[in-house]
Amino acid sequence: MSIVPGMGMVRGMGFTLKRFFAPKATVRWPEQPADVAPKFRGRLQLLYDEYGTLKCETCFQCAQACPIECIDMGGIDTKGRFHVHWGPPETYGERREESALRRSGRTVPDAAFARFDPIDTTALDEILDRHDYDPRALLTILEETQAEYGYLPVGALKHISRITGTWYAMIYGTATYYRHLRLEPPVIEAESAGEAHLAIESAYRSALDASLGYGAEASAR
Amino acid sequence: MTAFLTTPRDWPAVLTGRVAALRKDPGDLDAATRAGAFEGLRIAIRDLGPTGTIATIAASGLRGRGGAGFPTGDKWRAAASQPAGQRYVVANGYGADPGVRTDAVLLAADPWLVLEGLAIAAFATGATEAILAVRADDQALVTRLEGAALAAEEAGFLGDNVLNSGQRVTVTIRPVQGAFMLGEETVLLKALEGKRGQPEQKPPYPTEKGLFGRPTVVNNVQTLAAVPWIVRQGSAAYAAIGAEDSPGTVLVQLRGPAGGGIAEVPLGTPLRKLVDLAGGKGKQTVKAVLVGGPTGGLLPPDQLDTPYTYGPLREAGAHMGSGSVVVADERACIVDLARLLTRFSADEACGKTIPCRIGLRRLYEIGDRIATGRPKPTDAVLLGDLAHDVAASGLCDHERLATLAFTSGMRYFRSEIDDHILRSSCPAGVCQPIAVAAGAAH
Numbered sequence: 001m002s003i004v005p006g007m008g009m010v011r012g013m014g015f016t017l018k019r020f021f022a023p024k025a026t027v028r029w030p031e032q033p034a035d036v037a038p039k040f041r042g043r044l045q046l047l048y049d050e051y052g053t054l055k056c057e058t059c060f061q062c063a064q065a066c067p068i069e070c071i072d073m074g075g076i077d078t079k080g081r082f083h084v085h086w087g088p089p090e091t092y093g094e095r096r097e098e099s100a101l102r103r104s105g106r107t108v109p110d111a112a113f114a115r116f117d118p119i120d121t122t123a124l125d126e127i128l129d130r131h132d133y134d135p136r137a138l139l140t141i142l143e144e145t146q147a148e149y150g151y152l153p154v155g156a157l158k159h160i161s162r163i164t165g166t167w168y169a170m171i172y173g174t175a176t177y178y179r180h181l182r183l184e185p186p187v188i189e190a191e192s193a194g195e196a197h198l199a200i201e202s203a204y205r206s207a208l209d210a211s212l213g214y215g216a217e218a219s220a221r
Numbered sequence: 222m223t224a225f226l227t228t229p230r231d232w233p234a235v236l237t238g239r240v241a242a243l244r245k246d247p248g249d250l251d252a253a254t255r256a257g258a259f260e261g262l263r264i265a266i267r268d269l270g271p272t273g274t275i276a277t278i279a280a281s282g283l284r285g286r287g288g289a290g291f292p293t294g295d296k297w298r299a300a301a302s303q304p305a306g307q308r309y310v311v312a313n314g315y316g317a318d319p320g321v322r323t324d325a326v327l328l329a330a331d332p333w334l335v336l337e338g339l340a341i342a343a344f345a346t347g348a349t350e351a352i353l354a355v356r357a358d359d360q361a362l363v364t365r366l367e368g369a370a371l372a373a374e375e376a377g378f379l380g381d382n383v384l385n386s387g388q389r390v391t392v393t394i395r396p397v398q399g400a401f402m403l404g405e406e407t408v409l410l411k412a413l414e415g416k417r418g419q420p421e422q423k424p425p426y427p428t429e430k431g432l433f434g435r436p437t438v439v440n441n442v443q444t445l446a447a448v449p450w451i452v453r454q455g456s457a458a459y460a461a462i463g464a465e466d467s468p469g470t471v472l473v474q475l476r477g478p479a480g481g482g483i484a485e486v487p488l489g490t491p492l493r494k495l496v497d498l499a500g501g502k503g504k505q506t507v508k509a510v511l512v513g514g515p516t517g518g519l520l521p522p523d524q525l526d527t528p529y530t531y532g533p534l535r536e537a538g539a540h541m542g543s544g545s546v547v548v549a550d551e552r553a554c555i556v557d558l559a560r561l562l563t564r565f566s567a568d569e570a571c572g573k574t575i576p577c578r579i580g581l582r583r584l585y586e587i588g589d590r591i592a593t594g595r596p597k598p599t600d601a602v603l604l605g606d607l608a609h610d611v612a613a614s615g616l617c618d619h620e621r622l623a624t625l626a627f628t629s630g631m632r633y634f635r636s637e638i639d640d641h642i643l644r645s646s647c648p649a650g651v652c653q654p655i656a657v658a659a660g661a662a663h
Contacts (some may be wrong), residue, residue, distance in 0.1 A: 136433065138415030139397075173417040176570075180357075194358045194398050201319035204515070204565050208320065210500030211561050211651070213552025214478060 044071070053099040119155040123148045128163055134168040139175055142181055151185045156219060225476065225483040226498060229484040235450045235470045236443060237485045239310070241310065246363055247330055250372045258333040259378045261449030265341045266386045269452065274345040276302060278448065281389035281456035287313060287406065288513075288542045289618060290383075290467060290531035291564060293444055301346040303436035311432065312339050312415065314355045314442040315397060317404030318514035318543035323472040324442050324485050329362050331446075336392060338445030340379055340508050341452060343390040344458075348436055350391055353442075354409055357396030366394045401515075401569035405617055406439040407490040408571070420617035421575040443472055443544075460570045464530045466488025471541070472612035473529070475499035477548035484582035493525040494545050509634070511558070513542030515565045516622040518629035519555060538629035540622055553635040554651035556641050559626040560588035566623035577620035580611035582629055592652040596642040605631055621651045 009123050025036060045128040047055045056073075063071040127144045131137040138160075145156050152175050179197040224460055225237055243249065244258040247507050252256070266273045279294025283613075300308055312335055316324035328335060339351040354368075355363060372391045374380040393489050400418050402408045407421040431437020438589060451459045460468045467488050475481045479500030486495060489562050492510055509519045512529075518539030520527065527537045534540055549558065567581035587604050597603075608624035615621040640646050647653070 028351075136415055141414060141416070142415075170416065174415060176419040178412075180399040197399050198358055200568070204561075205318045206563050208547070211553060211558050212478075212547070212549050213651070215564075 041066075047076050107199075117153060117155060119149065119153050120160075121156070124156055126157055127161065133164050135164045135170075138164075138166065138171065139178070142175055143170075144183060145192075151182050156185070226482040226499070227324075228484050230387065232487055233470060233486070233487055235459070235462070236327060236334070236472060238448045238450070239334065241662055243331055243333075247322055247332060248368055248372070250369070250376060251334070253331070253333040257374070257453065258341075259337050259384075261380060262337050262344070263384060264390070265344055266384050270303065270555065271347060274341060274425075274452065276454045277321075277452060278345070279456075281386050281451045281459040282466070283444065283447055283451060283529065284467050284469075285441060285445075286471055286541075286544075287439075287441035288540060290349035290541070293440065293448075294436055295521070296428055296440070297342065299426070300431075302506050303408035303429055305436045307433075308349070308593065309432045309435055310339055310342045310346060310348045310351040311406075311409065311437055311439045311447050312351070312353045312407055312442050313404070313439055314353060314407060315403045315409060316356060317401045317636055318545055319401075320473075320476065320547070321474040321514060321543045323474050323544050325356060325359055325362055325410045327446060327472060327481055328366060328442060329359075329614075332366050333373070334446040334449060335442045336366075336369060336379065337586070338374075338440075338442075339392055340383060340390050342440065342445060344383065344437055345387075345390055346436075348438070349389045350393070351628075352393050352395050352413060352432075352611050354395045354397050354413065355537045355609050357398035363394060363396045370394060393447050400571070402571045402619060405619060407617070409439065410437065414555040419571045420619075422616065423490075446584040454527045463487035466532065469532045469540040471529075472544055474543070474545045475548075476546070478505070478550050486552045489528040491526050491528055492546070493521065493573070495529060496525060496548050499546065499548055505552065506549055508551050508553055509549045509555060509558070511545070511547040511549060511562075512539035513622070513625070514545040515562050515569075516540070516619060516625060517542050517545065517562070518625035519549075519633065520629065523634040524633070538625060538632055539623065542622065551650060552651070554592075554628045554647055555637050556588060556592045556647070556650045557649075559630045560585060561628040563588055563623060566619065566626075570620065573617045574613045574614075574620065576611045577616070577623075580607060581620065581623055583607060584611065584624065588627065591638065591641045592647075593651065594641075596645075596647050598642070599639060601631070601635075602641055611635040 049055050058073060060073065063073055092149070124145055127141055128150065130140050139158065141154060144153055149156060157171050157175060158168065160166065161171050175183060179200070180193040182193070182196075228541060239253065239256045239258065243252060248250065269277060275294055275297045278297060281294075283293040284290040285293055288648070297345065303620070314335070315325045316322065317567045333362070335353065339353060343349065343351045348460055355366060357363065361459065362384055373392075377384060378393050379390050381389050382452060395413060397403055397409065397412050400412075402418050402420070403412055404429055405420050407423070410427060411418050411421075413432055427437045427439050429436060431439065447459070454577065462468050464487075470485050470487050472483055473486050473495060474483050475495060475498055477499035479495065481499050486498075488653060489535055492512070495509060496507060507522050507525070510525065511517050511519055512534060520539055524537050527533050528542070528548075531541060563581060563585045567585050570577045570581055571576045584604065586605055587600050587607070591600055604627055608628045612621045612624045612628075613662055639650055641652065
């Protein structure tokens with residue numbers, strides 16, 4: 001803090017005035033090399049294309065050229081045959097990217113794919129056999145599958161689609177429409193299948209009673 | 222089991238006539254045949270023949286009890302005249318309205334009536350496959366119906382050779398569940414086909430392309446339950462009951478502040494009598510009558526002389542629908558009630574068409590705005606326009622009728638809605654439209 005008000009402004013403008021008359025400082029790069037540390041090779045960066053996936057082709061040229069061997073990478077060779085890898089295990093976040101993981105031949109932890117848990121299809125095959133593999137009995141097949149497995153695993157829907165030849169989209173459409181069908185295990189063990197719709201119906205009844213002001217008399221009945 | 226309400230002695234009991242005889246054990250086929258079960262089927266096969274049966278039903282003036290009120294005789298004739306190797310008859314006993322149990326109660330009290338009606342319908346239309354769709358959550362009812370179908374088959378009333386006529390009628394009990402929309406006929410057919418339950422454009426009607434693309438008659442269980450009586454007593458006797466253009470009786474689920482229950486009433490009975498049957502108005506005065514379940518309309522006390530039948534109810538702004546009549550007294554607020562009904566209809570929309578999926582949701586939101594005190598000055602106009610557009614562009618009756626709660630509310634209770642919008646007060650004291658006052662304060 002200066003004692004005289006406005007002194008800072010005068011100093012700043014003085015510096016500007018001094019630079020105004022000083023000779024220009026221009027470095028003619030690349031003819032005249034810039035003053036950088038001898039080991040510096042530029043900043044390492046993986047680039048993304050316009051679709052948001054990594055542009056890296058896993059050619060290892062950067063890893064081979066790296067003088068301090070700080071680059072490690074893994075992937076599939078250009079013919080898609082062998083898993084190739086360079087350097088210590090991947091530790092950086094961008095290498096856990098979906099595209100990087102897929103290229104390195106690892107499983108991609110995607111919620112939509114994670115449900116494809118393999119299931120024991122013996123019981124499902126019996127159900128399908130009982131209904132003659134007839135997609136017209138799809139609703140019954142789905143209900144019985146749910147009774148068997150507790151819910152409708154995506155693997156089971158895929159299996160039904162493959163065996164009966166029905167489009168997966170149609171099976172999925174049916175399975176998601178009816179409230180008593182569920183695609184995840186029930187939260188409460190004892191919850192019965194039709195509970196979801198009955199809960200909605202009883203909620204409507206009590207809401208209607210409340211709206212009519214029946215309250216006490218209605219609950220007594 | 223819910224008992225039937227005692228109705229005046231001169232009201233005919235077409236649907237519930239045998240309930241007293243079967244009170245001890247509804248599954249007793251011998252008792253049922255002693256009381257006249259399957260007599261109509263015998264007459265239809267022996268005396269009338271398929272075309273004669275259809276002519277009898279058409280002459281009786283029986284109309285569909287599912288709500289739309291399509292003449293049953295015409296429907297059967299349309300299905301029978303379609304050239305097809307396979308026809309189906311489907312009895313819709315789903316009873317989608319959460320507050321109504323008429324279909325289930327009828328099936329439980331007298332399972333033979335609907336089975337006989339199904340057999341006659343199948344015989345008349347030449348269908349060999351008859352399907353009775355019921356709610357799956359009532360396991361006891363499903364078991365009872367399956368037992369009844371089996372017993373009737375063993376006794377020769379159903380099965381490969383119905384009453385030695387050479388006609389085959391196989392009745393299958395199909396429990397369905399999981400969606401409100403299953404009450405709509407094309408949705409029910411989709412469910413029976415194992416598809417996603419979304420309605421289809423009509424025409425082609427199910428009588429041309431129904432279940433698995435074959436001609437299908439879809440009748441409510443109450444329609445089919447009236448058929449044996451008509452065949453037995455003749456079409457003239459049935460046409461004499463109830464209203465002139467829509468004769469017969471219908472089961473009504475009554476609900477009022479003082480009680481309620483299920484009653485069989487002749488069509489054309491004034492609403493006032495139904496309100497009295499529901500236990501009267503109780504301590505307070507009747508403010509509105511909700512006719513038709515969640516998609517029904519709200520009628521004011523001065524409309525209580527409206528006859529309970531298809532045409533006049535639609536003109537008044539309600540519909541028969543599920544056969545539900547709910548009496549609301551002074552404690553109920555019209556905006557709150559209409560908001561609740563529209564919300565239920567919007568939640569249960571299948572999502573196939575945009576007016577239903579989005580329009581009903583917006584209707585509910587406008588109602589919610591009015592009820593919670595954040596109305597816009599244009600909301601009354603917007604409500605009317607939107608309801609009109611949704612009803613005009615609807616695919617199935619669900620979306621057309623789901624607007625009735627608000628349209629009838631606007632028609633009869635405009636002053637109460639205006640109180641909410643303009644004066645931010647709820648006459649019934651149900652809603653708390655005080656946010657406008659609070660908004661002015663800060």
